[in-house]
Amino acid sequence: MKLVIAEKPSVAQSLAKVIGANQKKDGYLEGNGYIVSWCVGHLIELANPEYYDEKYKKWRKEDLPIFPAPFSYQVTASTKKQYQVLKDLMKRSDVDSLVEATDAGREGELIFRLVYKQAGCKKPFERLWISSMEDKAIKDGFANLKPSADYDDLYEAALCRERADWLVGINATRFFSTVYGQTLNVGRVMTPTLAMIVEREAEIKGFKPENFYTVQMMVSGVVVNSERFKIKQEAEELVEKINAADKARISKMETSTRQEKPPLLYDLTSLQRDANKYYGFTAQQTLDYTQSLYEKKFVTYPRTDSRYLTDDMDDSTARLCCLMKDKYGYTKMVPISTKQVLNSSKVSDHHAIIPTENVSDADYSEIPSGEQKILGLVTARLLSSVGDPAEITEYALEVECAGEVFKAKSKCITSPGWHLLEDWILGKKQDDEEADSGKKEDGGSHGILEILEADASLLSEGRExxxxxxxxxxxxxxxxxxxxxxxLLSAMESAGAKDMPDEVERKGLGTPATRAGVIEKLVRIGFVERQGSKKTKYLVPTEKGTSLITVMPEQIQSASMTAEWEQKLLEVEKQDIASEDFMAEIKDMIVDLIETYEPVKGADKLFPPRQYKQYKKYPKKGASRWQR
Incomplete structure (x- = not known):
């Protein structure tokens, strides 16, 4: 008998259906030689500081730093029942081995291994590693289970990430809270992200707008503009010279054509960015919608950082594209070039997010609106990524008059290529005549294209x-x-990039799987607010968030340092550096912070004394003043 452990009940039910475990029990399913059960997120978590010593119930600067040796874990209070189910199943005499079927990534690895170790299980286990919840993918996955040892380094990196976050969060939060007299939450990724938002706000508030002036005139029906002037009088003098000269000479009329390559497939971050841009979805909403589509077997694994497919997916991708084109009712013949999305060397754990063949039979009326929009984006991106390049013609006109050069630029799509399919699926349908011609001018107020089509000689060089x-x-x-x-997702993804060598694989703050949670936490704890219209929401730091960054030292708010740590976690995963070395660096930073930090002068204005009168009557038992 094999015990299969999934990350959540819905996934367990999908797996059980495919492998024939159809008998429902209390907390698991059984049948066909399998027992299938599930975790409920993180069943096991790092112990709180007071677990190691009662003195840590109070927050005191002199008790820092807190470095557990070894780290201890506890069963999460709200999930004790399901943990006991798993523990009992692991101990069953008829269970010979286990299958780790949690999500195929760093966090999924951590969730399973912590339960396995906490339960004291010694039985062998194998790894189910799949990128799709389609029945065929599940069957293939069970037919090709991976040795657990192949993922030991992934688990080691997950432990480092979890423990580093705990050490920075616990020590820095307690340290700054005791220094400034109120709870100040600090996080390894959260605080540098907040720093970027605060810095941007400071730039905006400190910005002093400057007036500038341009001279605009009409030449053969085309609006042309001068360079900017800082002094209005100079622009007015130029107008007088133009009136006196009366004539302008065409000094340059250039027409150039360039190709616009099809876009890459989606990884999670690029999907979150487009969903925010087109629909106003938060990063967390997009992740939730995509995860739901994954569990419904409509898209592949969402928490990926790759934008390519593996080389062996050529035929299946071509077939999938044809199915999706038919599903969305696009009847025109289009070439499909899958080669441009295939690159195994750029796929690590999971390939890019694409729809599954199940979408072709899906009843869209049964799919929630938000999920429909995400599915549309993913499908549009698949079809556009295998399409032809678009062809764009650009026009650059320069005119000389009164000793000054005036310019106008314009461009139009002369061959829409991959845009046709994307526009069709996302509802941006053009009429057939316009779509076929592809002539869609950007910057048409200049009228360059219209003039050229009417009489190209009117804009010929040298003409007055x-x-x-x-x-x-x-x-x-x-x-x-x-x-x-x-x-912000774009800034998080590229944070620290300029300080890293080009060959570094992963730059930035956090990972595709964690960035949404970081943003949500900043909003939840009151450091950032969402402001703006329903669709376009801006992330604005609160007074509390700004005050926190004001007193944070560089090593805590540095995006470059945190991005470097993220890269080192990847190197731990690849055995390029030892986990002990990574953790030692984190500890050294914390010790240096506590020993060298000098409180910011005038911080009493940033953090006025807390009022405790309202809490006197009902204090929280065992809580320090910093926790009340």
């Missing part, structure tokens, strides 16, 4: 034409925009 209606246009410089989840 009347300079009409010159006038001064006034503008103001603008600051950077506040972060949306789209732009």
């Amino acid at each position: 034409l009347p300079a009409r209606d010159p006038k001064v246009k006034e503008g103001k410089t603008t600051p950077k925009k506040r972060f949306t989840e789209d732009s």
Whole structure:
């Protein structure tokens, strides 16, 4: 008898159905030589500081740093019942071995192994490693179970991540809370992310807009503009010169054509960014919708950082594209070039997110609206990524008049290529005539394309034409925009990149699987607020969040340092560095922080004394003043 342990009940039921474990029991399913049970997220968690010593119930600076040796784990209070079910199943005499069927990634590895070790199980286990919940993928996965030892290093990296986060969170939070007199939550990834938001807000508030002036005139029906002037009088003098000159000469008229390659397939972060841009979904909403689609067998594994498929998926990808094209009712003939999305060297644990063949038979009326939108994005991206390049024609016009150069630029899509399928699926349908011609001008107010089509000689180089209606246009410089989840995810993904060598595989804060949770926690604990319209929400730091970053030292809020740690976790996973070395670096940083940090002067204005009168009557038993 094999005991299969999944990460959640819904996944366990899908696995059980495929392998024939159809008898329902209390907390598990059984049949056909299998027992299938499940975790409920993290059943086992790191013990709280007071588990190691009663003195840690109170938060005191002199008790820091806290470095457990060894780390201890406890069963999560809310999941004790399911943990006991798993423990009893592991002890059953008819269970010879186990199958680890938690999500195929770092966190899934940690969830299973902690339960396995906490229960004291010694029985052998194998790893189910799949990227799709389709029946065929599950059958193939069980037919090709992996040795557990293949994932020992993945587990080691997961332990390092969990323990590093605990050490930084516990020590830094207690340290700064005791220094400044109120609870200040600090996190290894959370605080550098908050620092980026606070820094952007400071840039915006400190920005001083400057007036600038341009001179605009009309030449042969095309609007052309001068360079910017800082002084209005200079622009006005130019207008007078133009009126006196009356004529302008075409000094350059260039037409160039470039190809726009099809986009890459989605990894989780790029999907979250587009879902935020198109639909206003938060990163967490997108992850939840995609996870639900995965469990319903409509898309492949969502928590991936790859944007390619493996080389052996050529035929299956071509077949899938045809099915998806038919499902969405696109009847035109289109070439499908799968080679551009295949690259095994750029796929580590899981390939890019793509729809499954089950979508072709899906009843969309039974799929919730949010999930439909995500499925549409994933399908559109699959079909556009295997399409032809788009062809874009660009026009650059330069005109000389009164000793100044005036410019106009325009472009149009002359061959839509991959855009056709994407636009069709996402509902941006053009009429057939426009779609076939592909002529869709951007910057059409200049009218360059219209003039060229009417009479190209009108804009031929060297030609002199009347300079009409010159006038001064006034503008103001603008600051950077506040972060949306789209732009913040992009910043998190690239954080620290400039300080790392090009060959480094993973740069940035957090991983695709954790970034949504980091953003949600910043909002939940009151460091960041979402502001703006229903669709476009900006992430704005609160006074509390700004105050925290004001007193944080560089080593805690440094995006570069945290991104470097994220890279080292990947190197632990690959056995390029020892886990002990990584943890030693984390501990050294914490010791240095506690020993060298000097409180910021004037911080009493940032953190006014807490009022405790309202708590006097009902204090929390055993709590320190920092916890109340």
